[in-house]
Amino acid sequence: MWHYLLFVSLFAFANAVPVPFIIKCNARDVKCLTNTTNVAIPIFAAGIPEYGVETLDPLFFETIDSSSLNIKLIMYNTTVKGLRNCKARTVQRDVVNSKLFIKIECNVTLNGLYVMSGRLLLIPIEGKGKNHADINRFVTSFNVTLKDVQGKDGKKHWSIKGWSYTYELEDQSHVRLENLFGGNEVLAKAAEIVVAANGNGIIREIGSPVINTLIVKLADAIQTFFHAVPLEDLILQ
Numbered sequence: 001m002w003h004y005l006l007f008v009s010l011f012a013f014a015n016a017v018p019v020p021f022i023i024k025c026n027a028r029d030v031k032c033l034t035n036t037t038n039v040a041i042p043i044f045a046a047g048i049p050e051y052g053v054e055t056l057d058p059l060f061f062e063t064i065d066s067s068s069l070n071i072k073l074i075m076y077n078t079t080v081k082g083l084r085n086c087k088a089r090t091v092q093r094d095v096v097n098s099k100l101f102i103k104i105e106c107n108v109t110l111n112g113l114y115v116m117s118g119r120l121l122l123i124p125i126e127g128k129g130k131n132h133a134d135i136n137r138f139v140t141s142f143n144v145t146l147k148d149v150q151g152k153d154g155k156k157h158w159s160i161k162g163w164s165y166t167y168e169l170e171d172q173s174h175v176r177l178e179n180l181f182g183g184n185e186v187l188a189k190a191a192e193i194v195v196a197a198n199g200n201g202i203i204r205e206i207g208s209p210v211i212n213t214l215i216v217k218l219a220d221a222i223q224t225f226f227h228a229v230p231l232e233d234l235i236l237q
């Protein structure tokens with residue numbers, strides 16, 4: 001699926017000072033682009049108020065609807081931690097087509113409350129309580145289309161026109177759902193075994209809305225940053 005961003009925050013922070021943590025790179029220098037991304041990640045994740053970038057670690061979501069044809073599932077008060085430790089594996093630019101390709105590895109934890117009923121990995125399941133997930137070596141490949149726009153500062157800026165992504169789970173993830181079947185151990189037993197053994201399967205089956213919500217947050221933050229910082233402070237031209 002291809003996503004588009006709105007221009008809500010366009011140039012709200014046009015007068016910001018140059019960014020000390022950005023190492024400006026040549027367009028073809030993948031090593032430099034990857035490194036500067038890795039230097040930027042923890043700073044970015046902590047939030048950069050001068051540029052209007054909100055903190056990304058932890059992230060909090062009041063409600064996420066992860067329902068599908070097979071299951072009704074709502075997650076409440078979800079806290080996601082760990083984005084500050086993400087590592088870019090590669091960052092590449094395609095200047096001719098104004099594209100940016102980023103492959104990034106993250107280990108994240110998720111904690112919150114859930115309410116579910118339906119079928120999960122084919123077995124009947126229901127419950128209401130705390131949920132927890134350790135998502136290990138979550139590797140996302142982003143395909144971003146940029147365009148150049150002029151800011152209020154009269155300078156050229158990047159703006160994200162659209163993006164798509166794919167993800168892989170390169171390690172075993174662990175999911176825990178407390179209080180399945182109202183705590184009835186007899187009813188919950190089969191479901192607990194399936195949940196304990198199939199973290200990745202569960203994330204693939206019901207994780208898309210959560211992952212999408214996360215990635216929209218991330219794209220918004222990057223967009224805000226691009227709109228605040230002129231290209232001349234970001235890349236070698």
Ligand SMILES: *[C@@H]1O[C@H](CO)[C@@H](O)[C@H](O)[C@H]1NC(C)=O
Binds near residue numbers: 023035036039
């Ligand atoms: C990445 O950039 C930082 C900051 O300029 C520098 O200290 C570090 O040596 C660089 N690492 C690599 C692998 O180039």
Ligand SMILES: *[C@@H]1O[C@H](CO)[C@@H](O)[C@H](O)[C@H]1NC(C)=O
Binds near residue numbers: 076077113
């Ligand atoms: C989520 O947290 C808020 C604030 O602590 C609380 O009022 C609300 O009841 C919580 N939601 C659920 C479903 O527990």
Ligand SMILES: *[C@@H]1O[C@H](CO)[C@@H](O)[C@H](O)[C@H]1NC(C)=O
Binds near residue numbers: 107136
């Ligand atoms: C994720 O966790 C694995 C296993 O502990 C570790 O080897 C890897 O370096 C971590 N990745 C990141 C990006 O922190």
Ligand SMILES: *[C@@H]1O[C@H](CO)[C@@H](O)[C@H](O)[C@H]1NC(C)=O
Binds near residue numbers: 101
């Ligand atoms: C990026 O997206 C464009 C447009 O959808 C597509 O043509 C291209 O193949 C994608 N590239 C990668 C590396 O995914």
